Amino acid sequence: xxxxVSNEILAENLHKxxxxxxxxxxxxxxxxxxxxxxxxxxxxxxxxxxxxxxxAGTITLFIQAIGASTRxxxxxxxxxxxxxxxxxxxxxxxxxxxxxxxCVGGGVGTxxxxxxxxALAEAGNQITTIIGGRSSRYIILADExxxxxxxxxxxxxxGSLGSKGFVTGPLSExxxxxxxxxxxxxxxxxxxxxxxxxxxxxxxxxxxIVSLNPIMIDGTGMCGGCRVQVGNETKFACVDGPExxxxxxxxxxxxxxxxxxxxxEAISHAADCKLGKEVAK
Amino acid sequence: xxxxxxxxxxxxxxxxxxxxxAADVRSRNFEEVxxxxxxxxxxxxxRRCLQCKNRACxxxxxxxxxxxxxxxALAADDLPRAAQILRGDNALPAVCGRVCPQETQCEAxxxxxxxxxxxxxxxxxxxxxxxxxxxxxxxLNEEAPAATGKSVAVVGCGPAGLTAAGELARQGHRVTIFxxxxxxxxxxxxxxxxxxxxxxxxxxxxxxLSRLGVTIELNVIIGKTLTIAELREEFDAVFIANxxxxxxxxxxxxxxxxxxxxxxxxxxxxxxxEAGRRDDCSTPIIKRSExxxxxxxxxxxxxxxxxRRLGAERAMIVYRxxxxxxxxxxxxxxxxxxxxxxxxxxxxxIEILGSEEGWVSALRCLRMELGPPxxxxxxxxxxxxxxxxxxxxxxxxxxxGTSANPxxxxxxxxxxxxxxxxxxxxxxxxxxIPGVFAGGDIVRGGATVILAMGDGKxxxxxxxxxxxxxx
Numbered sequence: 001x002x003x004x005v006s007n008e009i010l011a012e013n014l015h016k017x018x019x020x021x022x023x024x025x026x027x028x029x030x031x032x033x034x035x036x037x038x039x040x041x042x043x044x045x046x047x048x049x050x051x052x053x054x055x056a057g058t059i060t061l062f063i064q065a066i067g068a069s070t071r072x073x074x075x076x077x078x079x080x081x082x083x084x085x086x087x088x089x090x091x092x093x094x095x096x097x098x099x100x101x102x103c104v105g106g107g108v109g110t111x112x113x114x115x116x117x118x119a120l121a122e123a124g125n126q127i128t129t130i131i132g133g134r135s136s137r138y139i140i141l142a143d144e145x146x147x148x149x150x151x152x153x154x155x156x157x158x159g160s161l162g163s164k165g166f167v168t169g170p171l172s173e174x175x176x177x178x179x180x181x182x183x184x185x186x187x188x189x190x191x192x193x194x195x196x197x198x199x200x201x202x203x204x205x206x207x208x209i210v211s212l213n214p215i216m217i218d219g220t221g222m223c224g225g226c227r228v229q230v231g232n233e234t235k236f237a238c239v240d241g242p243e244x245x246x247x248x249x250x251x252x253x254x255x256x257x258x259x260x261x262x263x264x265e266a267i268s269h270a271a272d273c274k275l276g277k278e279v280a281k
Numbered sequence: 282x283x284x285x286x287x288x289x290x291x292x293x294x295x296x297x298x299x300x301x302x303a304a305d306v307r308s309r310n311f312e313e314v315x316x317x318x319x320x321x322x323x324x325x326x327x328r329r330c331l332q333c334k335n336r337a338c339x340x341x342x343x344x345x346x347x348x349x350x351x352x353x354a355l356a357a358d359d360l361p362r363a364a365q366i367l368r369g370d371n372a373l374p375a376v377c378g379r380v381c382p383q384e385t386q387c388e389a390x391x392x393x394x395x396x397x398x399x400x401x402x403x404x405x406x407x408x409x410x411x412x413x414x415x416x417x418x419x420x421l422n423e424e425a426p427a428a429t430g431k432s433v434a435v436v437g438c439g440p441a442g443l444t445a446a447g448e449l450a451r452q453g454h455r456v457t458i459f460x461x462x463x464x465x466x467x468x469x470x471x472x473x474x475x476x477x478x479x480x481x482x483x484x485x486x487x488x489x490l491s492r493l494g495v496t497i498e499l500n501v502i503i504g505k506t507l508t509i510a511e512l513r514e515e516f517d518a519v520f521i522a523n524x525x526x527x528x529x530x531x532x533x534x535x536x537x538x539x540x541x542x543x544x545x546x547x548x549x550x551x552x553x554x555e556a557g558r559r560d561d562c563s564t565p566i567i568k569r570s571e572x573x574x575x576x577x578x579x580x581x582x583x584x585x586x587x588x589r590r591l592g593a594e595r596a597m598i599v600y601r602x603x604x605x606x607x608x609x610x611x612x613x614x615x616x617x618x619x620x621x622x623x624x625x626x627x628x629x630x631i632e633i634l635g636s637e638e639g640w641v642s643a644l645r646c647l648r649m650e651l652g653p654p655x656x657x658x659x660x661x662x663x664x665x666x667x668x669x670x671x672x673x674x675x676x677x678x679x680x681x682g683t684s685a686n687p688x689x690x691x692x693x694x695x696x697x698x699x700x701x702x703x704x705x706x707x708x709x710x711x712x713x714i715p716g717v718f719a720g721g722d723i724v725r726g727g728a729t730v731i732l733a734m735g736d737g738k739x740x741x742x743x744x745x746x747x748x749x750x751x752x
Binding site for chain 2: 023024027037041042043044068069083084085086087088089217218220221222223224225227228229234236239253256257259260261264265
């Protein structure tokens with residue numbers, strides 16, 4: 001059992017939860033994740049370890065409550081327990097001092113990006129962080145990322161915060177300016193965003209790393225559900241990733257496999273809504 | 282009483298028939314297929330045993346169960362003693378009685394099988410083990426061993442790990458099992474379906490170990506949460522039994538279409554996560570009326586029979602050799618056929634076809650014929666030219682096998698591995714790291730529950746010797 005130490009709402013449907021998990025807090029490196037199962041009968045869900053405090057024995061999870069299972073996880077109050085937290089899983093991010101790097105985060109991907117930015121900053125990189133969302137309500141962790149970054153750029157689709165448009169806008173300006181062009185790019189967000197970033201950096205040949213979040217069951221390489229095509233090879237995101245060379249990832253294949261359970265998820269969502277209405281009565 | 286029967290009288294008794302759920306009923310639910318013997322059947326079956334002196338059956342058992350002895354106690358209607366003998370040799374008798382391939386092991390060597398049918402040793406093992414679970418109050422008390430003060434870490438809570446843990450705890454060592462998943466049993470729980478091995482049986486077998494003082498820590502992934510080096514510092518010895526690992530891909534086009542599962546994923550969803558078995562289950566599973574399972578082993582049978590229970594009208598085994606070459610247990614093949622599973626033999630998949638939306642629509646196959654024997658001694662399948670055909674399927678399950686999981690070994694550089702990534706051990710089961718032993722599928726590659734248990738038992742004996750020398 002893993003105790004919830006704190007649980008705060010960062011943005012609509014986005015929670016920051018701190019959970020007691022001393023062994024994971026000690027072992028974890030940037031880029032790794034945990035498998036979380038709230039209670040008996042619940043799904044196993046992969047969640048990036050946002051941060052860790054080995055002294056306090058806690059890890060920080062950023063959880064976007066979009067499905068029935070994630071909603072039940074974020075409903076766990078402080079002092080409540082999560083039955084299963086297993087990890088740290090996946091490979092750690094290869095961190096080195098490139099010099100100038102760009103870190104691009106879209107939506108909840110910004111939460112996955114946060115530990116990378118932190119590790120890159122500790123390694124002495126000069127970081128331009130670009131984060132985006134549909135509107136100001138979806139911009140997260142700006143205050144945490146700002147002190148780690150040389151500059152922090154925000155984009156929103158409706159222009160309610162930062163510049164109007166997508167994260168690819170500021171990135172393309174950087175790429176076009178030899179004085180600002182990054183030597184490495186880290187991008188985490190919706191698949192179309194990561195694909196767009198990969199396409200922009202392919203021709204100039206800038207090393208680009210993306211963190212993928214495919215469907216997973218065990219997270220230890222056993223089931224093969226998280227397989228993605230990387231170059232000519234089938235890779236398992238849980239053991240070979242979750243980070244890969246963006247220029248080799250088959251984003252369309254990944255995108256398509258992510259829709260495998262859309263019908264089932266819709267049914268489960270409808271059932272939950274119905275339940276909600278009945279409770280409201 | 283049993284001793285009063287003459288050999289002739291024993292020979293006259295016919296082998297018991299196992300009662301089963303009707304095929305049309307069971308192929309639509311997850312209840313256990315085999316119902317067990319009645320007390321009368323068990324007694325009569327036990328009396329079929331000739332109690333021969335050379336104990337050929339025991340030599341066929343990877344954990345060397347004292348088969349004639351437990352059967353003799355049963356024939357004398359002394360169930361507590363039968364249970365005590367069985368439990369003394371086998372940590373998981375209720376499991377083995379259900380999933381062991383007896384026809385190629387103990388029963389294959391039974392003298393009664395030479396001219397007729399061998400004694401149904403597996404049925405009797407199950408009978409005694411199930412009786413013991415129902416009558417804990419009547420069991421002969423195990424004397425708690427004196428604590429040795431030594432500690433052992435067991436990596437993995439599957440058949441090898443559970444067996445080793447039981448043996449070591451009975452020697453008085455303090456045992457902690459570390460399990461990566463959120464529940465016990467390893468492959469017994471995530472791999473073997475409920476209709477073959479009810480999860481309740483695993484819970485009860487594990488409870489026996491807990492009563493012996495074994496500690497089980499779930500959600501600890503050795504190689505990730507803790508390393509072998511850390512275990513080595515905290516414990517006097519380590520036994521690695523973390524199982525088989527990554528699914529072997531088919532490497533044919535279309536493998537990443539939606540509706541293509543590796544057997545481990547399909548079975549884990551249904552067995553461990555209960556997808557399709559409970560209405561309120563939050564883990565989904567793709568159900569289709571036509572399901573093709575590629576492979577001919579027990580895992581393939583488990584997948585195809587599970588697909589049938591999830592509602593498939595056409596549940597098919599696609600296997601590149603013939604039925605005689607299938608590695609699956611005879612009983613699994615028989616049960617699958619009774620349940621309406623189609624066997625598409627001498628057929629090899631070459632491509633998975635999909636719809637425009639990326640869903641599986643068919644399996645493109647070639648017909649095969651058997652050529653001369655290959656290195657495994659089985660006749661090598663060869664494609665028949667121009668025999669290409671499409672088998673309609675909405676779900677395709679790859680059950681061709683697994684390869685070693687590098688999760689643990691990647692963080693233990695001192696561990697010697699073979700070229701397939703399996704851990705190398707010496708005759709005592711010890712790895713290249715002193716005090717670290719290994720067994721089960723991480724050493725063997727994909728094998729059976731009972732072979733893993735045999736490894737666990739042998740390693741426990743070796744660890745016990747090792748610990749004695751460490752005073």
